[in-house]
Amino acid sequence: MTGAQNREDAGGWVTGSVAVLTLAFLLLPQVILLVESFTADSYLAFPPARYGLRWYAFILSDDDWLDALGRSLLVAAIVTPMTLLLGLTAAYALDRGPARGRRIIFTLLIAPMVLPHVVLGLAQFQVVFWGHMQDTVTAYVLAHVTIALPFAIITIGASLQVFDRRLEEAAQSLGAAPWRAAFHVLLPVIRPGLVAAAIFSFITSFDEFIITYFLSTRRVTVPIQIFNSLSFQLDPSIAAISGLMLMLTVGLTGFLMAGGQISSGTRIVR
Amino acid sequence: MRPLGRGRGRTCEAVMKDGTLEPPEGDSRRPWLLLVPSASLYLFTFAVPLIVLVAASFEKTTGGVTVSPFSIDNYQSFFADGVALRAVLHTLYLSFVIATCCLLFGYPVAMTMRRSGGRMRLLLLFLVVSPLLTSVIVRNVAWILVLGREGLINVAWRRLGLTTEPLRLMYNDLGVVIGVVHVYLAFVVLPVFASLTAIDPAVEESAASLGATRARVFWHVTLPLSMPGVFAGFTLVFVLCVGLYLTPVVMGGNFVVTISMIIGDLVRTQFDMGRASAFAVMVLLIVAGLLWLSRQFARRYGVAT
Amino acid sequence: MRNSRHTTIGRRRFLGLTASALAAPTVISSQAWAQGKTFVIYSFDGVLGRAFKEQIIPPFEKQHGVRVETITMPGSVPPMQKVKATVDAGRPEADVIAMQLTDYVFARRNNLLIPLNASDIPEYKNLYPQFITEHGPGLLLWSYGIAYNTQQVKEAPTSWKDLWDQKYKGKVAINDPIFDQVLQMVNLTFTGKTLPVSDETFKHLTELRPNLLTLYTTGAQAEQLMRQQEIVLGAVWNSRAAAVQDEGVPIKFVAPKEGIFVRYNPFSVLRGARDPDLAKAWINYVCSKEPQSLLAEKGYQGSPNKDVVYSDHIKERIIVTDPEVLKRAVKEDFDTIVDNVAEWRRRWDAWKQA
Numbered sequence: 004m005t006g007a008q009n010r011e012d013a014g015g016w017v018t019g020s021v022a023v024l025t026l027a028f029l030l031l032p033q034v035i036l037l038v039e040s041f042t043a044d045s046y047l048a049f050p051p052a053r054y055g056l057r058w059y060a061f062i063l064s065d066d067d068w069l070d071a072l073g074r075s076l077l078v079a080a081i082v083t084p085m086t087l088l089l090g091l092t093a094a095y096a097l098d099r100g101p102a103r104g105r106r107i108i109f110t111l112l113i114a115p116m117v118l119p120h121v122v123l124g125l126a127q128f129q130v131v132f133w134g135h136m137q138d139t140v141t142a143y144v145l146a147h148v149t150i151a152l153p154f155a156i157i158t159i160g161a162s163l164q165v166f167d168r169r170l171e172e173a174a175q176s177l178g179a180a181p182w183r184a185a186f187h188v189l190l191p192v193i194r195p196g197l198v199a200a201a202i203f204s205f206i207t208s209f210d211e212f213i214i215t216y217f218l219s220t221r222r223v224t225v226p227i228q229i230f231n232s233l234s235f236q237l238d239p240s241i242a243a244i245s246g247l248m249l250m251l252t253v254g255l256t257g258f259l260m261a262g263g264q265i266s267s268g269t270r271i272v273r
Numbered sequence: 274m275r276p277l278g279r280g281r282g283r284t285c286e287a288v289m290k291d292g293t294l295e296p297p298e299g300d301s302r303r304p305w306l307l308l309v310p311s312a313s314l315y316l317f318t319f320a321v322p323l324i325v326l327v328a329a330s331f332e333k334t335t336g337g338v339t340v341s342p343f344s345i346d347n348y349q350s351f352f353a354d355g356v357a358l359r360a361v362l363h364t365l366y367l368s369f370v371i372a373t374c375c376l377l378f379g380y381p382v383a384m385t386m387r388r389s390g391g392r393m394r395l396l397l398l399f400l401v402v403s404p405l406l407t408s409v410i411v412r413n414v415a416w417i418l419v420l421g422r423e424g425l426i427n428v429a430w431r432r433l434g435l436t437t438e439p440l441r442l443m444y445n446d447l448g449v450v451i452g453v454v455h456v457y458l459a460f461v462v463l464p465v466f467a468s469l470t471a472i473d474p475a476v477e478e479s480a481a482s483l484g485a486t487r488a489r490v491f492w493h494v495t496l497p498l499s500m501p502g503v504f505a506g507f508t509l510v511f512v513l514c515v516g517l518y519l520t521p522v523v524m525g526g527n528f529v530v531t532i533s534m535i536i537g538d539l540v541r542t543q544f545d546m547g548r549a550s551a552f553a554v555m556v557l558l559i560v561a562g563l564l565w566l567s568r569q570f571a572r573r574y575g576v577a578t
Numbered sequence: 579m580r581n582s583r584h585t586t587i588g589r590r591r592f593l594g595l596t597a598s599a600l601a602a603p604t605v606i607s608s609q610a611w612a613q614g615k616t617f618v619i620y621s622f623d624g625v626l627g628r629a630f631k632e633q634i635i636p637p638f639e640k641q642h643g644v645r646v647e648t649i650t651m652p653g654s655v656p657p658m659q660k661v662k663a664t665v666d667a668g669r670p671e672a673d674v675i676a677m678q679l680t681d682y683v684f685a686r687r688n689n690l691l692i693p694l695n696a697s698d699i700p701e702y703k704n705l706y707p708q709f710i711t712e713h714g715p716g717l718l719l720w721s722y723g724i725a726y727n728t729q730q731v732k733e734a735p736t737s738w739k740d741l742w743d744q745k746y747k748g749k750v751a752i753n754d755p756i757f758d759q760v761l762q763m764v765n766l767t768f769t770g771k772t773l774p775v776s777d778e779t780f781k782h783l784t785e786l787r788p789n790l791l792t793l794y795t796t797g798a799q800a801e802q803l804m805r806q807q808e809i810v811l812g813a814v815w816n817s818r819a820a821a822v823q824d825e826g827v828p829i830k831f832v833a834p835k836e837g838i839f840v841r842y843n844p845f846s847v848l849r850g851a852r853d854p855d856l857a858k859a860w861i862n863y864v865c866s867k868e869p870q871s872l873l874a875e876k877g878y879q880g881s882p883n884k885d886v887v888y889s890d891h892i893k894e895r896i897i898v899t900d901p902e903v904l905k906r907a908v909k910e911d912f913d914t915i916v917d918n919v920a921e922w923r924r925r926w927d928a929w930k931q932a
Contacts, residue, residue, distance in 0.1 A: 014488050022385040025378040026400050029455060032415035033403055035425075039418070046805060046825060049418040049425065067623075067650075089311045096307035112311065115319055117509070117560060119516025121533040122553040125540055126322035129329055129550075149318040152311065210408050213518055217540070220657060221649060226408050231652045233410060236624050237798040245411040252406045256399075356927045363931070422791075422808045441748070444792035526792030527754045530931050543920065544659050 033249070040246035042239050058243035068244065071228035078140055078224065079208040082147045086204040087197060089148065090155030097156070098163040109156075116153035123150070124217035131218050138222040143215055147208040154207070155200035162196025198259045206252055323557075330550035339547075347551030357535060357552060361559065364531040367449060367521075368514035372461075372507045374454045379461035379506070386462070387469045401463075404456045413523035416452055417443065420524075444526025449517070452524040457513060461506035468502025469495070500574075508567045512560055532556055617856050618672040620656060621648035626718075629876040634869045638860060646860075656681050665690045665849050673851035674860055676717070676843045680758075683916045686713065691846040698858045701865045701883075709842055709882035715865045716842035718873060719880030721898050721907075722759050723838045725819035728828040730810040738767040738834045741811060742782075746789050751803050752813040754793040757926050758915050759839050762908070763813065766836050772908055775922055780929050793930070804829050817878040820895035831895065833903045840898055840907040842882070 035049060040058060042051030062068040093112055097105055115123060127146055136142045166189065174184040190197070212226035219227060225248070229241050333344040351357045386397045404412065419425045420442035427439045442448060472495065480490045496503075518533040532552065539549035621627050627650060635646045649672050651657065658681050664670045665688075677685060685691050691713040696702040702710055709716040724735050730749075735741075741750055752760055762772035764782050791809055794800045797818045803809045804822045819831035845864060847857040863869065870881035874888060880898040888899050897903045 014491070018381040018384055021378060021381040025382050025458070026397070028378075029400055029404055029458065031419060032412050032455065033407060035418055036407065036411060036415045039415070047414070047418065047802070048806070089314060092307040093311040096304045098304075100304040100308075108308070111315075115315075117512045117564065119518075119533050119556055119560070121516055121518050121536050122326075122556055123319075123322070125536060125546075125549055125553050126326040127318060128540070129325050129546065130317075130322045133325075145314065145318050148314060152314070156311075206406060210405070212409060213537075220660065221652075223652070226410065227652075229408055229410050231623060233414070233798055234623075234652075234796040237414070237802045241411050241414060245407055248408065249406055354924055354928075356924060356931065359928075359931050417802065417806075421806055423806050522795055527795060528793065528930055530927065535927070543923070 036242050036245045037249070039239055039242035042242070045238060047237060047239055047242065058239045059247070062240050062243050062247065065240075067228060068240070071223050071225045072244075072247075074140070074143075074222060075209055075225040078143045078147060079205050081140070081144050082151060082208040083201050083204045085144065086148050086151045086155045087201055089152055090159050090200055090204075091197070093152070094156045094160040094163055097160060112156055113153035115149050120150070120211075120213040124214035127214060128217040138219055142218050143224065146214050146218060147211055148204075150211065150214070151204040151207040154203050158200045158203070159193065159196045162193035166192055201259055202252075202256050205255060209248065209252070326550050327554055329546055330554045332547040332550075334545055334547045347548045348555070350548060351552055351555050356530075357532065357555075360530045360532040360535050361555075363529070364515055364517065364533075365559075367446065367453075367517070367529075367531070368511045370446075371450055371453050371457065371514050372510040374450060375458050375461040375510050376503065376507055378454065379458045380465055380503070382458070383462045383465040383469055383502075386466050401459045405459060409456070409519050410523070412455070413452055413520055416448070416455075416524060420448060420451065443524060444528065446525070446529055448524035448526070449521050449529050452520045453514065453517065457510045460509050460513065461503075464505040464509070465499060465502040468499040468505075472498045504567075504571055508564070512563055515556060515560055515563075615644045615853070615856075616647050617642075617644045617853060617860070618647045618649065619674040619860065620651055620672045620676065622654040622676070623650050623652060624654065626654070626873070626877045626879075629872060633872055634864065638863055642856065642859065644856065658684050661685070661848065662688050662690060668850050670848040670850050673848060673853060673857040674845060675848055676845045678843060679716075679841055679910070679912045680916050680919070682711070682713070682844045682846075683912045685846070690849055692849055692851070692854060694847065694858065694861070699862045699865070701862045704867070704885050705865060705882040706884060711844045711846075714844045714846035714861055716844050716882060717865055717870070717879075718877070719840055719842045719882065719896070719898050720878075721816045721833070721838050721840045721880070721896075722756075722763075722813065723816065723831055723833045723897070725804060725812050725814045725822075725829050725831045727804070727807065727810040728830050730807070734830065734832060735811065736832070736835055738763055738813075738836050740834075741813065742786055742789065744789075746811050748789065748791050749808075749810045750786075750789040750812060751792050751794050751800065751809045752786075752790065753800070753815075754795050758919060758922060760813065761922060761926070762839070762910065766908060770836075772910065773914065775918065775925075780925060783929055784932070816896060816898075820878040823895065831897065833897050833906055835906070837906045837908040838897075838903065839910065840880075840904070841910070 039047060039049065039051060041054045041056065043053040043055035043057050044051055062072075097109055097112075123146075127142075131137050131142050170188050170192065171184045174188045175181060179187070209224075210226060211224070212230065215224050216227050216230070223231065225244060229244060232238070232240060330347055331343045331345070332339055333341040333346050382397070382401060386394050386401075389397060407415075417424065421427070422439045424442075426442060430436055430440060442451065476498070477490050477494050480494045481487070485493070516533050517531045518537055521529040521531050521534060533556070536549050536552050536556070539545045539552065621630055627648070631648065635648075638644075639646050656675055656677050658677075661670065661675065662684075675685075693712050694714050699715065702715065705715055709719070724738070724740070726735055728734075731746075740746075741752070760783075761775045761779055764779050764786075765775065766772050768778070768782055792803070794803060794812075797815060800812060800814045800818045801822050804812065804814075804819070805825065805827050807827075814831075816831050819829050823829045823831070845861050847854055847861070851857050865881075865883060867883055867885045870883045870886045871888075873879050874881055874886060874892055874896060878892070878895050880896045888896065893899050898907070
């Protein structure tokens with residue numbers, strides 16, 4: 004009996020250890036980057052010889068970095084609500100529409116997610132340049148929404164699927180118009196899905212490199228600025244910008260989650 | 274029954290007198306109107322560009338000048354130039370290795386998440402997703418500091434006396450695999466986790482109560498029931514890997530060449546839009562083929578997707 | 579402020595950089611002065627770009643009463659396709675462009691530049707004639723040679739063949755961009771001539787393969803490899819070796835006996851430029867002594883200007899200041915390179931994958 008038990012524990016142990024090691028592996032570069040961002044040296048070496056806020060000060064005062072930061076933030080700020088709106092409408096349509104054709108439409112809707120970004124970028128590049136829309140915020144926004152939308156549809160769709168329609172029916176039976184039922188009953192309940200979709204949209208847009216790289220010539224976003232600076236100078240400014248981006252996304256996640264719980268499920272707002 | 278609110282006093286049974294009320298159990302066409310916004314977007318950012326892409330793939334250009342508007346030379350060079358096809362095969366090989374590694378390391382993480390309580394789960398989720406919060410290029414640069422000859426790992430390895438020759442963890446396929454698994458792990462963990470949580474614990478408990486060891490319960494009950502998630506995760510990572518562009522450049526030392534790198538180079542350096550488009554169309558077809566294969570496989574083995 | 583019709587340069591006196599700008603007998607219309615005109619140039623990114631923006635441009639702006647607007651070229655690579663499109667349409671984005679020699683062939687063949695001669699650029703009389711092209715002076719001389727770690731490589735390398743030395747297995751790096759230099763270098767080493775590129779060339783490259791840790795993609799990456807002592811020997815460009823050397827890493831840059839590759843960037847005026855006279859004045863100013871000295875100090879770029887005096891510190895890093903070394907500069911035929919690069923690239927890519 005003990006022998007079998009030992010083997011069982013060993014199995015549990017193996018799984019646990021692998022999980023822990025994997026998680027440590029996932030964290031490692033982030034931790035290093037965060038440490039590096041506080042280096043006062045002029046170049047990247049680990050561990051840093053001296054510490055300071057030098058590089059944060061640099062990126063927050065350098066014209067090129069500020070320009071890229073501003074543009075990335077602007078684009079992401081437009082992309083997120085737009086993706087939510089389009090994602091919600093599309094997911095709702097899939098959920099409440101006829102079952103026939105649902106599969107095909109779903110596949111078409113999530114297609115941009117599985118296509119290599121180089122292919123998408125190249126295709127959009129030719130259209131954008133022909134329309135003289137390169138370097139425009141519009142082009143960036145449209146491109147980013149396209150790749151963020153599939154995940155939003157999946158996430159919101161999953162929430163819609165588990166949503167108990169009787170709640171909506173109850174509201175309507177009490178006299179609420181359908182849109183009111185949707186607004187006051189549906190949305191709060193699927194909030195976790197919406198929050199997840201919003202976070203992911205923001206991150207996708209902010210971090211997007213390849214397609215934006217194709218569509219830009221001079222007016223760049225943060226990832227492209229990082230890439231350009233890498234071509235010329237491998238300095239800790241990229242660690243600092245990475246630290247900044249991390250704080251930004253963590254802050255945003257915290258803010259969005261503060262309004263509602265993500266781990267628990269339903270909570271109807273009054 | 275007095276209707277509440279300012280609405281026109283509809284009840285569940287109300288019919289489409291004014292055409293704006295939909296029955297709760299939707300089987301009317303109307304919800305599909307909600308697809309219009311997304312469809313319009315995709316028309317401009319997806320459909321039209323793809324059509325242009327296919328059209329461009331037949332243009333033969335030399336030095337930026339269109340030599341012929343319709344030619345299959347570009348497609349021919351895909352198979353004949355000795356570089357593109359090789360890159361595709363190597364990319365597929367890498368994709369397989371990466372997807373498998375993601376599964377091997379991601380499954381235990383998903384299982385641990387399943388066993389954890391609410392707060393812990395959230396923390397683990399955050400950890401798993403955290404690589405996605407960093408820009409791909411910056412991440413790869415950080416890896417250099419870890420995997421290089423004088424990086425963390427080699428320094429630690431040497432201190433421990435385990436080797437005198439530094440380990441070659443970068444500038445090769447291994448470096449690329451490490452770099453990519455780091456990011457794409459999340460794409461396996463999430464679907465597997467979703468599948469695992471959908472399993473009714475009662476099934477596992479009853480198997481255990483009938484005398485099965487934990488290992489047996491896992492192999493014969495848990496694992497098979499989690500296959501949909503496993504499958505979805507593996508396919509997703511595999512397909513995403515076909516598009517690998519930046520990571521091989523930084524972590525593979527230019528000796529690792531993927532098909533997306535070749536397309537990128539054709540556009541940015543050689544300005545050969547025709548060939549780039551043709552190669553891109555081929556990649557599209559490959560991805561579509563992979564997805565189709567995956568569905569066939571899923572259907573045959575009864576894995577619901 | 580009232581200005582006379584012709585603002586002679588002798589009017590104002592500034593120290594240093596503007597003093598050299600005074601040497602150019604340009605004539606500026608009072609109209610331009612009054613309007614606060616804008617002059618657009620393509621500029622570099624990174625350290626060079628900053629040197630231009632912060633130190634070279636302001637005196638010129640003051641001197642000529644214009645605002646200089648820069649279009650940064652990402653990676654310092656000129657967007658030649660875009661330039662061609664805009665010049666052909668008659669509306670170039672900028673007036674002045676600094677190109678790589680291969681881009682210059684493209685620009686020449688597509689008639690994108692205005693020819694310049696000594697009357698347009700008086701400073702020519704101070705430049706070494708071999709760096710003057712039909713369409714502008716070749717500035718920012720850089721060289722391609724061998725950098726080595728003085729602590730780990732006991733004997734200074736003297737030949738390109740040293741890269742193949744077995745004892746450096748896995749500790750060498752060469753470049754992936756501008757790979758035509760690699761091909762020519764291999765040919766030069768084993769046949770004494772840079773061309774033609776043949777199967778032999780790639781055979782030698784395959785022999786080099788075990789020594790190669792990686793093919794670096796950017797100059798910055800080459801720096802990182804040297805800095806972190808991932809490589810002990812590399813085929814690099816002098817500015818990268820110099821930058822790392824100045825950080826305190828024990829690196830030295832040498833010119834192998836077979837020859838080194840010296841290239842430069844022609845600064846030219848685009849056809850259809852909005853203000854060709856000002857463009858010429860700008861180019862004239864940039865190749866004068868003060869800006870050239872600055873670029874040498876900051877960017878480790880050699881100058882074709884005979885008057886530039888280099889400190890010993892810089893002389894060691896810009897080895898082309900030594901006439902002996904300059905004699906070993908290999909003559910490159912850029913027309914041939916441009917014609918063949920597509921085919922070479924295909925073979926290069928195939929070799930990489932082997």
